[in-house]
Amino acid sequence: xxxxxxxxxxxxxxxxxxxxxxxxxxxxxxxxxxxxxxxxxxxxxxxxxxxxxxxxxxxxxxxxxxxxxxxxxxxxxxxxxxxxxxxxxxxxxxxxxxxxxxxxxxxxxxxxxxxxxxxxxxxxxxxxxxxxxxxxxxxxxxxxxxxxxxxxxxxxxxxxxxxxxxxxxxxxxxxxxxxxxxxxxxxxxxxxxxxxxxxxxxxxxxxxxxxxxxxxxxxxxxxxxxxxxxxxxxxxxxxxxxxxxxxxxxxxxxxxxxxxxxxxxxxxxxxxxxxxxxxxxxxxxxxxxxxxxxxxxxxxxxxxxxxxxxxxxxxxxxxxxxxxxxxxxxxxxxxxxxxxxxxxxxxxxxxxxxxxxxxxxxxxxxxxxxxx
Numbered sequence: 001x002x003x004x005x006x007x008x009x010x011x012x013x014x015x016x017x018x019x020x021x022x023x024x025x026x027x028x029x030x031x032x033x034x035x036x037x038x039x040x041x042x043x044x045x046x047x048x049x050x051x052x053x054x055x056x057x058x059x060x061x062x063x064x065x066x067x068x069x070x071x072x073x074x075x076x077x078x079x080x081x082x083x084x085x086x087x088x089x090x091x092x093x094x095x096x097x098x099x100x101x102x103x104x105x106x107x108x109x110x111x112x113x114x115x116x117x118x119x120x121x122x123x124x125x126x127x128x129x130x131x132x133x134x135x136x137x138x139x140x141x142x143x144x145x146x147x148x149x150x151x152x153x154x155x156x157x158x159x160x161x162x163x164x165x166x167x168x169x170x171x172x173x174x175x176x177x178x179x180x181x182x183x184x185x186x187x188x189x190x191x192x193x194x195x196x197x198x199x200x201x202x203x204x205x206x207x208x209x210x211x212x213x214x215x216x217x218x219x220x221x222x223x224x225x226x227x228x229x230x231x232x233x234x235x236x237x238x239x240x241x242x243x244x245x246x247x248x249x250x251x252x253x254x255x256x257x258x259x260x261x262x263x264x265x266x267x268x269x270x271x272x273x274x275x276x277x278x279x280x281x282x283x284x285x286x287x288x289x290x291x292x293x294x295x296x297x298x299x300x301x302x303x304x305x306x307x308x309x310x311x312x313x314x315x316x317x318x319x320x321x322x323x324x325x326x327x328x329x330x331x332x333x334x335x336x337x338x339x340x341x342x343x344x345x346x347x348x349x350x351x352x353x354x355x356x357x358x359x360x361x362x363x364x365x366x367x368x369x370x371x372x
Contacts, residue, residue, distance in 0.1 A: 043336075050337050055178045057344060059185035063193075064223045066091060070190050084190035088183055102254060109252045116280045215358045219351045226347055229315030230265050237261035237306050244298040248291050251281055264303045266342055267326050271303045321350055325369040 073083035242257030333341035356366030
């Protein structure tokens with residue numbers, strides 16, 4: 001028997017067969033590129049539309065806080081729109097009352113700010129000159145600025161720190177316009193709560209609506225517990241700091257006490273931020289070290305009590321984020337929106353974690369952000 005074997009026919013030509021591995025890798029790379037582009041677009045929109053988003057987020061948080069009062073008024077047979085209007089007007093009346101009681105002191109405090117900023121700019125310029133001359137021979141270091149010296153920078157030059165604080169809020173006119181929209185947004189959010197909730201749930205599949213409703217309810221409870229708990233901690237801290245500043249003889253203690261109390265709530269940076277306003281005013285007022293030591297001691301003691309005693313009791317674990325997540329969120333939102341980003345970073349990140357915890361594909365990210 002003779003076998004006629006032809007290699008040209010027995011061999012298989014792979015040249016016309018598709019390479020699945022190459023196509024799969026190409027699809028993966030394309031998908032990764034699309035995700036990167038989408039992320040860049042989202043970040044750009046968040047940065048460009050910062051004033052709109054900050055207004056919406058602040059209005060949403062205020063609506064979460066006022067909603068229990070609206071529900072209580074509804075139980076008294078008041079219609080939803082009237083209960084919402086009453087709660088918004090009560091909040092505005094409270095803000096107006098606080099501004100009215102502190103109006104004279106606020107005007108005097110604002111009038112002193114140019115002198116404070118002049119001293120700060122002079123001190124920064126002195127430090128820059130000192131660092132520039134450090135280690136160089138034959139060039140004496142610049143002398144410290146005199147307390148009564150005027151500003152040494154052009155009046156039109158804005159401080160980088162002021163630019164950072166104002167980032168995300170836009171110019172003064174834009175900021176005022178957006179703030180005026182907040183009461184109306186809060187009223188409409190409270191009035192249309194049921195309608196907005198139903199329409200939001202309709203965006204999800206029927207089998208996921210229950211979980212979506214649980215996520216939205218959990219976010220509202222978290223924001224309410226976090227904001228109200230921290231507000232109560234700040235009020236108690238202000239009640240402690242204000243008389244201490246007054247006993248030291250610090251000017252504007254009625255303003256600096258609450259301001260330092262609210263700044264002390266900023267995670268990790270609070271103790272440093274709360275020291276800055278009273279120290280700046282003390283620079284214009286005192287020329288001896290005693291008051292500075294007393295201010296530092298008072299702020300440190302109140303900050304220790306607020307973080308280790310008041311916050312665990314009044315705020316609890318409403319925000320279940322690990323320290324690394326909180327630090328990264330503060331860096332990110334502070335870089336994106338400035339000072340207001342530092343304030344909103346924790347509740348925004350906690351809301352993102354609540355969403356990740358209830359989406360199977362994102363639960364690992366939520367677990368990484370949690371306390372473990």
